[in-house]
Amino acid sequence: MSDRRKEILTAYLFLLPNLLGFLVFTSGPVIASLYLAFTRWDLFHAPRWVGLQNFVSLLGFSRSLDDSTSILGLFRVPYTANDPFFWQYLYNTAYMMLAIPFTLLGSLMLAIALNQKIRGVVIYRTLYFLPSITAGVAVLVLWKWLYNTDIGLINTILTQLGVRNPPDWLGSSTWSKPALMLMGFVMGVGGSSMILYLAALQGVPRELYEAAQIDGASGRQQFLSITWPLIAPTTFFLGIMSIIGGFQGGFMQAYVMTAGGPAGSTTTLEFYIYNKAFTVFNMGYASAIAWVLFVIILIVSLATWKYGGRSVQYH
Amino acid sequence: MSSTTSARPRGQSEQTLAQLRLVVLYIALTAGALIMVVPFYWMTVTSLREPSAAFSTATIEWFPKKLYWSNYAEAIARMAADGMSFWRLYGNSLYVAAAGTFGQVVTSSMAAYAFARLRFPGRDQLFFGYLATMMIPGSVTLVPVFAVVRALGWVNSYYALIVPGIFSPWGTFMLRQFFMSLPRELEESARMDGASLTQIYLKVTLPLAKTALATLATFTFMGFWGSFMWPLIVTVTPELRTLPIGLTVFTQRYSTDYSLLMAASVMATVPVVIVFLFNQRYFIESIKLQGIKG
Numbered sequence: 298m299s300d301r302r303k304e305i306l307t308a309y310l311f312l313l314p315n316l317l318g319f320l321v322f323t324s325g326p327v328i329a330s331l332y333l334a335f336t337r338w339d340l341f342h343a344p345r346w347v348g349l350q351n352f353v354s355l356l357g358f359s360r361s362l363d364d365s366t367s368i369l370g371l372f373r374v375p376y377t378a379n380d381p382f383f384w385q386y387l388y389n390t391a392y393m394m395l396a397i398p399f400t401l402l403g404s405l406m407l408a409i410a411l412n413q414k415i416r417g418v419v420i421y422r423t424l425y426f427l428p429s430i431t432a433g434v435a436v437l438v439l440w441k442w443l444y445n446t447d448i449g450l451i452n453t454i455l456t457q458l459g460v461r462n463p464p465d466w467l468g469s470s471t472w473s474k475p476a477l478m479l480m481g482f483v484m485g486v487g488g489s490s491m492i493l494y495l496a497a498l499q500g501v502p503r504e505l506y507e508a509a510q511i512d513g514a515s516g517r518q519q520f521l522s523i524t525w526p527l528i529a530p531t532t533f534f535l536g537i538m539s540i541i542g543g544f545q546g547g548f549m550q551a552y553v554m555t556a557g558g559p560a561g562s563t564t565t566l567e568f569y570i571y572n573k574a575f576t577v578f579n580m581g582y583a584s585a586i587a588w589v590l591f592v593i594i595l596i597v598s599l600a601t602w603k604y605g606g607r608s609v610q611y612h
Numbered sequence: 613m614s615s616t617t618s619a620r621p622r623g624q625s626e627q628t629l630a631q632l633r634l635v636v637l638y639i640a641l642t643a644g645a646l647i648m649v650v651p652f653y654w655m656t657v658t659s660l661r662e663p664s665a666a667f668s669t670a671t672i673e674w675f676p677k678k679l680y681w682s683n684y685a686e687a688i689a690r691m692a693a694d695g696m697s698f699w700r701l702y703g704n705s706l707y708v709a710a711a712g713t714f715g716q717v718v719t720s721s722m723a724a725y726a727f728a729r730l731r732f733p734g735r736d737q738l739f740f741g742y743l744a745t746m747m748i749p750g751s752v753t754l755v756p757v758f759a760v761v762r763a764l765g766w767v768n769s770y771y772a773l774i775v776p777g778i779f780s781p782w783g784t785f786m787l788r789q790f791f792m793s794l795p796r797e798l799e800e801s802a803r804m805d806g807a808s809l810t811q812i813y814l815k816v817t818l819p820l821a822k823t824a825l826a827t828l829a830t831f832t833f834m835g836f837w838g839s840f841m842w843p844l845i846v847t848v849t850p851e852l853r854t855l856p857i858g859l860t861v862f863t864q865r866y867s868t869d870y871s872l873l874m875a876a877s878v879m880a881t882v883p884v885v886i887v888f889l890f891n892q893r894y895f896i897e898s899i900k901l902q903g904i905k906g
Contacts, residue, residue, distance in 0.1 A: 307809045308732035315723035316738070318779030323745050326756035333755060340759070410641055415634070423892065424645040427652070430888045430895065433838045434856040435877035438863050439655045442870055450654050453672055487648065489899040496900050545749050549840050553860055570751045575845055580755045587751040594749060 333584040340578050351585035354379050382561065382569065383586070387593075389474065390565040394543035396478040401535055403486040408494035409524075422495075425487025432484050437553040440480045441467065467555055470562035477550050477563060490535045497531040498524070533605055537598055544594050566590050652881075659683055659874035683875040690872065691862055695850040698879065701858040708773045708843075708854060709836035715778035716832045717825055724787035725813050729799070739788070742781040758845060772846040773854065777836055783828050786901060790824040791817060823897065830891065831898040837884070855880055 334351060338344035358376040367373045369388075378384050407425060411418055428436070443450045444466040455463040464472040501524060509519045547565030551557045557564035557572075564572075566586060574583035660679040663686075688698045726732070727739050757776050766772040794817065802812050818825065843854045853861070859880055866872055888895055 304730055304809065305732045308726040308730035308735070311722040311726040311730070311813070312738075315719040315779060315784060318719065318775070319742065319745075319781060321760060322757055322776045322779050323753065323781060324741060326753035326760065327745060327748055329756035329759070330752050340762075407644070410637055413634075413637065415637065415641075421641050421645055423889070424648050426892075426895075427885065427888075428648055430834075431652075431881050431884050433880070433884075434840065434859045434863075435880040436651075438859065438873055438877050439651055442658065442874065443651060443654065445870075450650075450672065457672070483647065483651075492896055492899045541749075545751060552840075552844075553863070567751060570754070571841060574755050574758075580759075584752070584755050587749065587754070591749055591752055595747070 330584045330587065333581050334588050335585075336581040338580040340580055344581065347581070351582050352589075355383055355582070355585055355589060356380075382564075383566075385561055386564050386566050386569045389562065390544060390547065390567075392474055393478055393481075393547065393565065394540065396481055397536070397539045397543055400482050400485050401490055401532065401539065403482065404488075404490035404535075405494050405528075405532075407487060408491050408498055411491075412495060412498045422487075425491065427487075428484040429488025432488075434549065434553055436484065437549060441554045444476055444480075467563075468559060470558075470560045473555060473559060473562045477547075477554075480550075490539075493531055493535060494528065497528040501527045533601075536605060537601055540597055540601060541594055544590060544597070655874050655877055655881075658870055659878045661871050663869065663871045680871070683871045684879065687862075687872045687875040687879070690866065691858065691876075694861070694865065696853060696858050696861065698858075698876075700851060701853060701855045702883075704773075704853065705837060705855040708770065709833050711770075712774045712777045712836040713829050713832045715774065716780065716783050717829050719778060720780075720783035720828070721787050721818065721821070721825065722813070723784045724791055725817055727784065727788045728791035729817070730809065742784060746781050746785065754841075754845075761846060767846055768848040768852055770852070773843055773852070777839065777842070780832075783832065786828060787821065787824060790821055794820050824901070826894050827898040827901050830894040831901075834895075834898075 333344060335346060335348060336344035337347050337350075357379040359379060361375055361377040411422055411425075415421075444452075446452060446463075446465045446468055449466075451466070452463040464476075466472050466476040505523050505527075506519055509523060514522070545567055547563070548567040548571060551563050551565060551568040552571075555563040557568050570583050570586050570590070573579045573586060657674070657676060660681065660683065661673075661676055662678065662680050663683065691698050691701075727735060761767060761772045761776065764771070766775070798816050798820070799812050802816050807815070838856065839854070840856045843857050844860075847853055847857060850858075850861075859876055862876055863873055
């Protein structure tokens, strides 16, 4: 056998285990999912082709006699969504993503602080990193306890500080989302985004700052004209990844802490997909939601790429 | 850096200003770190309180006078009464994560070697296929993968917990990028000496990629260890539950026994903290490697 043929054979043998898994558990399922989105399937009978019905039920509106639907509480329209839950959960998902810029800003400030010449940097970094590394069911159970209305640590402290009626955190549809966002902030601020910012800051050449100091630039000016533009690719990357992750988040919190409530206020699209698929066994509908979610992610990512990417200069 | 007129006072005031800023920085960093740590401290304190006392806290007892270590035994005993051995949950999580990580590192390093170093028809098209699926959210493939697992008769088995998680295209992509960055000279000289491609992969490429492999292993292990939705879907009986699922079942049953809940949570958290403290470097490397995706 020639060397060339031997190389081709070796290549395919090396590729085989992974490729097989890729076909069965990744690319095959992607195609199957697209098909299932156009069917009705309860897992126990054969899938039945229903054309666009899932998408019409999910995204469609029908005319109603009264002005029954309010848009974000601003005005009312004479249409009713076929699936009002989908829109509510999409709103919940987007609302909770409002925490992303705050978390990124917090991570950046933390990274800047830890990039100074101070003692105990390693200890600080470890302490801030800890919540993100332990994130999981155990820590969610812990936070549920912290948020307990009557005897949780947070409300006990608030009462001692003189707050008369501390919020009913996870029990009120007004506070449930902010509560989960605050928790996400504490768990995420010292995590991977801080580490990546720290790496980016260490990549900024020292000479630039030295030159700026000779020119008499203030710390603020140095940040705005050197640091911020040079770490922009990292901000951009973290922004896109957080958006992609944010649209797919919220399952564990809903399952472990709130059951998606109260009044559906903490149900995200991910939790909705899970419930449609594995609580009511409507596999076709769940697949349709998943594809709509994918298209939303794609559009938002591309928009961020187009408009956010402009301010980024790669070096 | 304000501009004052005479030279010497300026130097002095600048020094005081710098020191003041440093003090403020330390105070802010310490206050922040305290906020990070207090929840964990409170978890431990609650886990050691007298079971009835945890419910009647009008005041905060930061340092409980008497410690009830028996809460831990009690939590383990209640789990056992529900048919879940706490050690079994640990064992399952450990086994699934270790086997999954091994599978991921072996299969994706082999595929990555083929993509990075060997020439074969269809290579670029296949690699593009891998890249294309990396963008697609996990919820899209959730239902069909479950259908595959069900068709294979794997529901409620270790296969279901381990196998589908092995083949993330991301591991192959990351290692391929790393292998591409390695110098070719060593491989070529090994080839001159008559080594086969398999020998080169085992004796030259893999040893050079130790850090990347350890990083991928850390990353994958943590993914398996924390995995929640998938084990929830594919396991039915208590003896196959992993730690997160067992803990959820436990918390749903004893939702108001806070000291027991916290005892169980502490037991689930401590191993992660220990592993992290000893392997911090790889945790941080694995995050930085995620960064090269962009």
